[in-house]
């Protein structure tokens with residue numbers, strides 16, 4: 001009876017957190033010959049990048065080796081906390097998640113630790129005082145991505161006298177990529193007095209918000225914008241629409257640099273509307289699967305696994321487009 005009640009409770013928790021299961025039959029403890037049950041809490045479906053990341057994770061964590069419990073948080077931390085608690089109640093073998101924001105995780109991560117469930121962070125980092133609350137992190141170096149965007153801008157501004165007036169479309173407030181990309185970008189341009197960030201606002205990593213905020217920037221600056229730095233390609237693509245609707249030419253009247261390297265960005269570069277994109281690789285599924293195997297088997301894993309990435313410009317877009325995998 002107790003077993004049955006626990007089962008019902010766990011099932012209820014899954015439904016509450018909006019989780020969906022996929023994977024093989026049986027198992028649950030992840031022992032010899034049994035699937036490794038993984039609870040994965042995703043940020044949402046806010047961008048082309050995120051869709052590619054979800055696909056990659058789902059393609060890698062498949063039966064019979066894995067049993068995946070997938071939950072979409074719709075960009076809300078409270079949904080992620082609910083999902084993590086439901087994974088703990090189900091006693092999954094490993095929890096993996098991409099935290100929507102950096103802070104506010106101590107309590108739930110302590111609950112996972114008390115239940116002896118290892119936590120793997122993917123894509124975004126957390127800000128916790130106790131580093132033992134997660135085992136490892138796999139993802140990009142967001143500060144470096146911000147620096148790369150700024151270095152591209154400096155190179156592209158060779159011979160130009162100042163001032164160069166920049167507007168910044170930031171990612172989700174409080175998220176690791178928004179905090180770090182802003183920091184990396186500022187760090188590099190600060191040494192060059194030609195560059196001024198005249199407006200900064202969050203577009204929440206979505207096209208719709210990117211367009212809306214860019215419209216407001218254009219109005220407020222009355223045409224005095226030289227450069228747009230967007231924390232992701234989706235917001236840049238939304239902004240391109242706003243720039244065109246204002247009768248300006250994206251890519252020349254306003255130079256644009258963004259981050260991710262999604263197919264949509266390459267298409268925009270090919271059309272001459274986006275100047276450069278800094279790659280942020282979402283295809284983390286296979287590496288995540290290997291980390292989960294290792295963590296579950298008690299093997300030592302690196303504290304941080306970063307991915308190799310590049311920078312692409314307009315003139316490379318047509319040749320590169322057929323090679324893009326996301």
Ligand code: AHR
Nearest residue numbers: 046047049123177205232
């Ligand atoms: O955390 C990675 C960021 O999240 C990507 O740059 C952005 O497109 C996504 O929404």
